[in-house]
Amino acid sequence: MASSVLTANEGQIELACFEIEGQVVGIDVFQIREIIRNQETTPLPNAPALIEGVIDLRGQVIPVIDLGRALAQGCSKGGTSARIAIVEIEELIFGLRVDAAVDVLSVASGTIEGPPALATHSGYAAIRAVVRCKDAPPVMVLSLDQILESVYRSNSRAGEEPR
Template identity: 40%
Template structure:
C-alpha cells in the first residue's frame, strides 16, 4: 500500500478568551501581548466602555472593557482577568477579558459565517464562528470593535494627561475639604 499524502489544509491560529461565559477568538497575529489585569488610569470624556489607559513600557495604551463593550453583566476583576494587547488601526489597544483560554490551530474550513438571525450590537463584532473539538468559538472582527465615531471620541480624550487631570481633581477636593 502506498502512502498517499493529503493536501495541506490552510490553518488559522487563534488566541481564545472568555467574556461573560462565552468563548471568543482573535487571530494570533493581531495579539502582541497578554498581561495580568492591573489598575488603569481613568480618562475623562472617554466612551463608557473605555476602562482608561495603561502605561506599557512607556507607551500610553487605551484599555477597552469587553464586558461593557458587549453589554454583558459586570463582575469584579480576579486573578484570571487579563488585558490582551492588540494592534488596532495602527495603534496598541488593550482589551479586558475574563480569562485567556489557549492558543489553538484550526482548519480554515472550520470557520462559518455568523448565523443570519444574530442582529444588533454583538453582530457587528463577529467575523465568524469556529467549530473546534466540539466547541463553538466566536471569531471577533477586531477592525470593527470601535466605530468611526468611537475612534474619534477616544482620540479626542486627552490620553497623555489623564493621570495629571485625576491628580488635579484629587488636589482640588483636598483643598475643598480643608477649607
C-alpha cells in the first residue's frame, strides 16, 4: 500500500532526514524547497494551535509548524543545530521546525514498508512508510498531507492543548 504511494521510476527514493527528539524522520526531497537556520517566529492570532507563527523568507511570509508538537513528541529543543525545513505540497508552502537536519538518504524501493497496521487503524497516520536501515533504527517517512490535516483540526491557541 505504501509503496504505491511512494512510486519511483528508477526504484530509488531520495529522502531528506531530520532529527526530532532523537528520532530520525524522512521527507521526500521533492516536497522540500530548502532548509534554513532556525529563526524566531512572529505569533499569528487565531491561527490553529500547531502553527507557531510566521517567518519572513526573502519577502515571502511562511507559516511555521513545530514538527515535534505536530507528531506529539514534545517541543523541538532549538539550539544551534535546529533548522526549519521549507516544504511545499499542493502549492502550499510552510515551514517545519526540526532539531537537526541530518542527511539526504537514497533508499531502494525494496527497503520500504507500510506503516504498522496497529498505527493506521487508529484513524490518523502521520507515517506513511517505514524505511529499514542496515545498521540504524528505521526511518519514518512522514505524510505531510496528514500533518496538514492535523494542523487544520487543531484548535486555535486559546483552546485546549493540541494532541
